[in-house]
Amino acid sequence: xxxxxxxxxxxxxxxxxxxxxxxxxxxxxxxxxxxxxxxxxxxxxxxxxxxxxxxxxxxxxxxxxxxxxxxxxxxxxxxxxxxxxxxxxxxxxxxxxxxxxxxxxxxxxxxxxxxxxxxxxxxxxxxxxxxxxxxxxxxxxxxxxxxxxxxxxxxxxxxxxxxxxxxxxxxxxxxxxxxxxxxxxxxxxxxxxxxxxxxxxxxxxxxxxxxxxxxxxxxxxxxxxxxxxxxxxxxx
Numbered sequence: 406x407x408x409x410x411x412x413x414x415x416x417x418x419x420x421x422x423x424x425x426x427x428x429x430x431x432x433x434x435x436x437x438x439x440x441x442x443x444x445x446x447x448x449x450x451x452x453x454x455x456x457x458x459x460x461x462x463x464x465x466x467x468x469x470x471x472x473x474x475x476x477x478x479x480x481x482x483x484x485x486x487x488x489x490x491x492x493x494x495x496x497x498x499x500x501x502x503x504x505x506x507x508x509x510x511x512x513x514x515x516x517x518x519x520x521x522x523x524x525x526x527x528x529x530x531x532x533x534x535x536x537x538x539x540x541x542x543x544x545x546x547x548x549x550x551x552x553x554x555x556x557x558x559x560x561x562x563x564x565x566x567x568x569x570x571x572x573x574x575x576x577x578x579x580x581x582x583x584x585x586x587x588x589x590x591x592x593x594x595x596x597x598x599x600x601x602x603x604x605x606x607x608x609x610x611x612x613x614x615x616x617x618x619x620x621x622x623x624x625x626x627x628x629x630x631x632x633x634x635x636x637x638x639x640x641x
Contacts (some may be wrong), residue, residue: 469638471610478606478640481599483568485519486511487561489540490527492548496578503575503593503628510632511571516641521565529565536564547572547596555603562600569606572596577612578628580621588614589622591631597639607640 488508493500501524508522530537543557558570576592583590592612598605613631615622 469609469611469635472607472638473609474607474640475605477599477604481606481640483599483641484517485521485567486517486569486571487521487526487565487567487600488523488571489544489573490523491573491575492544493575493578496575499575499578499624499628502625503573503578503632506625506628506632507571507573507636510629510636514636514641519567521567526565533564536561544572548574553598553603553605555601558598558600558603565600568600570598570600572598576610578624580624583614586616587618588616589624589627590614591624591627593628593631593635595635595639609635609638611635 488504488511491500491504491507493503504523508520508524511517511520526540530540539557539560543554543561546552546554546557561570562568572595574594576594577590578592579590581588581590590612592610594610595608596605597607611631611634613627613634615627
């Protein structure tokens with residue numbers, strides 16, 4: 406005869422019922438979850454710091470938004486540059502200021518034997534109506550139909566006694582709001598032209614924005630930053 410074991414039953418008031426263990430289990434899970442979340446936040450913080458550092462490093466490198474350099478620029482070493490008056494458009498409050506920033510930046514580098522600032526050029530054309538018309542016609546053709554007239558550039562180069570002309574246009578000089586951010590913004594375009602041939606050797610366009618909350622950054626300082634970045638990549 407086979408004797409089967411009697412079925413096993415937990416006592417009605419067994420001290421380690423699931424219900425009594427549940428709060429303790431939740432406490433443990435809660436502690437584990439807190440630890441995991443803390444570690445994840447720490448990792449996110451480190452990754453964010455590295456990304457910000459990388460972006461700042463790229464910004465420090467001053468990568469321009471647009472640059473076009475011709476093969477001739479490699480062996481292009483002018484001795485004298487004429488900084489034509491900057492086309493400021495609607496940004497009239499920057500007239501004269503941005504011109505001086507560009508000329509000062511070129512002078513401090515000592516790349517050229519002679520830097521002719523726009524203020525001197527304006528004095529020259531004030532005394533020579535025909536020369537002033539030649540410059541106005543040249544800039545009009547360059548900006549409207551993208552044609553660098555060699556006859557006009559040669560005439561200016563000879564009159565100003567320079568090898569190269571630097572043409573500048575100011576795109577932005579303002580405080581504005583982009584999305585949810587208040588920014589100080591300066592945008593600039595530079596074109597380097599060989600005076601004797603009218604050939605465009607190099608051209609670039611860039612924009613610098615500085616965010617702020619309460620105190621506005623000085624637009625002059627923003628302008629100096631963008632000019633430094635752009636001129637730094639100009640053939641010389």
